[in-house]
Amino acid sequence: MTTSFPRRFTARTQAALAVERLAAEASRRLGRGSGEMIGGKLALRVSPGALAEVGSHRRTACVSGTNGKTTTTRLLARALGTLGPVKSNSGGANMAPGVLAALSRPPFDAAAALEVDEIWLPKVAREILPRVVLLLNISRDQLDRSNETRRIASMWRELGAELPDATVVANVDDPLVAWAAAGWRRQVWVSAGQNWTADAMVCPQCARLLHRNEAGWWSECGLARPEPIVAVTGPRELLWYGRTISAHLDLPGRVNLGNAAMAAAAARELGVEVEAALAAMAGLGDVQGRYQEVALGEQGRRGRLLLAKNPAGWVEMMELLADAPPRPVVIDFNSQTADGRDPSWIWDVPFERLAGRQVLVTGGRKEDMSVRLAYAEVPHSVHANAEDAALAANEKVVDVVANYTAFRDLLVRSSR
Amino acid sequence: MRRSSATRIALIYPELLGTYGDGGNAIVLEQRLRWRGLPVEVVSVPAGSPVPESCDIYLLGGGEDAPQVLAADGIRQNRAIVRAVGSGAAVLAVCAGYQVIGATFPSGGEIHEGLNLVDIETRRSFAPPETPPPGRAVGDIVVEPDPRLGLPTLYGYENHAGRTRRLPGAGGFPLGVVRRGIGDGDGGTESGGGAGGSGGGGTDGIVDGRVIGTYLHGPVLAQNPALADLLLTWIHGELPPLDAPREAQVLREARRRALATP
Ligand SMILES: [Zn+2]
Numbered sequence: 001m002t003t004s005f006p007r008r009f010t011a012r013t014q015a016a017l018a019v020e021r022l023a024a025e026a027s028r029r030l031g032r033g034s035g036e037m038i039g040g041k042l043a044l045r046v047s048p049g050a051l052a053e054v055g056s057h058r059r060t061a062c063v064s065g066t067n068g069k070t071t072t073t074r075l076l077a078r079a080l081g082t083l084g085p086v087k088s089n090s091g092g093a094n095m096a097p098g099v100l101a102a103l104s105r106p107p108f109d110a111a112a113a114l115e116v117d118e119i120w121l122p123k124v125a126r127e128i129l130p131r132v133v134l135l136l137n138i139s140r141d142q143l144d145r146s147n148e149t150r151r152i153a154s155m156w157r158e159l160g161a162e163l164p165d166a167t168v169v170a171n172v173d174d175p176l177v178a179w180a181a182a183g184w185r186r187q188v189w190v191s192a193g194q195n196w197t198a199d200a201m202v203c204p205q206c207a208r209l210l211h212r213n214e215a216g217w218w219s220e221c222g223l224a225r226p227e228p229i230v231a232v233t234g235p236r237e238l239l240w241y242g243r244t245i246s247a248h249l250d251l252p253g254r255v256n257l258g259n260a261a262m263a264a265a266a267a268r269e270l271g272v273e274v275e276a277a278l279a280a281m282a283g284l285g286d287v288q289g290r291y292q293e294v295a296l297g298e299q300g301r302r303g304r305l306l307l308a309k310n311p312a313g314w315v316e317m318m319e320l321l322a323d324a325p326p327r328p329v330v331i332d333f334n335s336q337t338a339d340g341r342d343p344s345w346i347w348d349v350p351f352e353r354l355a356g357r358q359v360l361v362t363g364g365r366k367e368d369m370s371v372r373l374a375y376a377e378v379p380h381s382v383h384a385n386a387e388d389a390a391l392a393a394n395e396k397v398v399d400v401v402a403n404y405t406a407f408r409d410l411l412v413r414s415s416r
Numbered sequence: 417m418r419r420s421s422a423t424r425i426a427l428i429y430p431e432l433l434g435t436y437g438d439g440g441n442a443i444v445l446e447q448r449l450r451w452r453g454l455p456v457e458v459v460s461v462p463a464g465s466p467v468p469e470s471c472d473i474y475l476l477g478g479g480e481d482a483p484q485v486l487a488a489d490g491i492r493q494n495r496a497i498v499r500a501v502g503s504g505a506a507v508l509a510v511c512a513g514y515q516v517i518g519a520t521f522p523s524g525g526e527i528h529e530g531l532n533l534v535d536i537e538t539r540r541s542f543a544p545p546e547t548p549p550p551g552r553a554v555g556d557i558v559v560e561p562d563p564r565l566g567l568p569t570l571y572g573y574e575n576h577a578g579r580t581r582r583l584p585g586a587g588g589f590p591l592g593v594v595r596r597g598i599g600d601g602d603g604g605t606e607s608g609g610g611a612g613g614s615g616g617g618g619t620d621g622i623v624d625g626r627v628i629g630t631y632l633h634g635p636v637l638a639q640n641p642a643l644a645d646l647l648l649t650w651i652h653g654e655l656p657p658l659d660a661p662r663e664a665q666v667l668r669e670a671r672r673r674a675l676a677t678p
Contacts, residue, residue, distance in 0.1 A: 148480045148481065150482060198430075198431060201431035202431075202432070202482055202486060209431075341556075341573075342436070342573045342575065344436040344437035344440070345634075347437030348437050348439065367663070367666050367667040367670040368667060371638050371639075372440075375440075375443050375447050375638065382666075
């Protein structure tokens with residue numbers, strides 16, 4: 001196993017990358033996930049500067065936000081792929097070790113589309129100095145981690161001062177994002193939409209209440225929605241630098257068109273024409289199993305997998321469900337550590353909108369979901385697992401809305 | 417019986433004090449009246465508008481630092497809640513809302529004035545200055561309510577940095593004794609400060625007249641329907657019987673099993 005590393009890499013980093021490869025391969029052989037985490041962790045221990053060394057000399061973009069970063073990263077990777085090889089942490093490992101793992105194989109001058117956790121973004125971006133940073137949105141996620149939305153926005157705003165050569169592609173419809181991005185040297189403002197406003201009622205700059213109307217939002221301190229140069233203007237239509245263009249995606253829903261608009265704007269900064277970018281994105285049909293139809297059990301039942309891990313995500317899924325024929329809906333709801341231990345947020349979701357559908361509930365916190373639905377007056381049944389629920393459904397194909405660990409487990413079970 | 421017209425439930429500043437699904441408490445109260453055939457109206461009071469004095473039950477939820485201060489300023493200015501309580505209204509204040517109805521609460525390194533509706537004060541820590549402040553209290557919480565309330569065990573989730581204590585000569589009494597979790601953090605033997613702490617025999621919350629404050633945040637009434645009915649009884653007197661949704665009993669049984677101390 002020989003890899004020739006670029007001469008600019010220090011001996012320490014070359015050793016770190018060799019360790020990464022060994023650990024990742026061993027982990028994969030043992031069947032312990034994709035090996036990105038463990039390999040990257042060990043490599044960073046061997047060479048703390050490795051990320052900076054492998055991250056430079058590339059066209060790199062970092063994607064961060066509470067919702068949509070995996071999908072947007074995947075869309076961006078497709079667009080950048082029109083120019084040549086692309087590295088991406090497509091397994092979803094989005095902290096420093098995962099990013100390092102994505103960048104640790106040749107070619108070391110390949111472009112990179114990197115998903116980065118909101119809290120980790122400053123740490124990672126300071127090392128790899130991305131040319132473009134995409135800021136999607138900030139909403140509450142994992143209530144038990146007490147992550148205050150304004151604190152994340154503030155970290156992002158300060159990061160701008162440390163990346164004078166970077167361009168920020170930012171969603172103007174999220175006041176926290178717009179405020180964070182306003183502190184950067186150069187912005188590309190995109191209207192990607194925001195259908196969850198409960199976390200952005202207070203001005204991040206002056207702490208007064210924000211004003212809103214159809215045209216946007218503003219605060220008495222002068223902070224206001226910037227005028228976007230790119231915007232989602234219809235179900236298949238974008239405003240793009242002064243002209244209207246059509247955009248067709250295989251991914252469903254307006255939210256994904258917003259993700260595509262963000263990705264296309266970032267790709268433009270890295271040299272990809274919008275037509276080429278959108279054409280490359282069009283064929284993406286599922287992202288790590290999301291929107292994919294899988295077998296549920298062995299009796300011919302199938303389910304389209306939808307991920308909703310917080311109220312904002314659920315509202316997106318409700319819109320998506322409303323677009324499609326009203327299939328039975330299986331809700332698979334957990335509250336493990338990776339989901340957030342606190343299930344309170346389900347009371348923020350307008351489950352009343354599911355009335356009229358057959359609803360089937362399962363998961364580690366199925367009882368909490370059942371009470372929520374009872375108070376929403378949505379008749380439902382409760383089942384031991386998603387496969388049992390699908391079997392009890394009135395139709396052969398169901399929609400399954402799951403949160404993080406429930407989704408992950410379903411994907412593993414269905415691919416066995 | 418306080419009134420024969422619709423019971424009015426005020427949801428105070430849901431954009432500021434609604435971080436933990438706290439709007440769920442309004443849904444629970446509303447449905448438990450509707451299911452009994454009693455007229456009910458939920459009055460959502462958006463931040464920035466005056467709090468009406470004419471409601472029967474006032475709900476205050478949890479919030480992040482800046483919104484909490486903004487909310488406290490708003491409700492202190494018109495004092496409608498204080499006057500309403502004076503004429504028989506009930507209050508359920510949760511988490512940040514619980515801190516706000518007391519004398520003082522901490523936020524952003526400063527001490528802010530609360531509504532002074534109940535005799536409690538909240539600090540980041542009551543330990544001597546040289547001791548590091550306790551960790552954030554995050555996790556499942558189980559409270560054995562004061563016997564005077566006639567309520568079964570309370571199950572919930574807490575997530576707060578502040579610690580709360582009763583002022584000398586305070587009116588009312590603690591909501592209950594903490595069996596699991598932290599609560600007010602006044603037990604003295606707080607172990608570790610995280611989820612699953614022993615509780616150390618401390619208490620949670622306050623009951624003073626028709627005002628209830630607690631750290632059991634979010635939709636505490638969803639897991640504890642008897643607490644919801646207690647609030648409703650204070651307004652209505654005796655309530656018509658209700659076939660409570662079976663789901664709530666199943667949930668309480670699931671929580672009891674999940675949180676049983678080994
Ligand atoms: Zn402002």
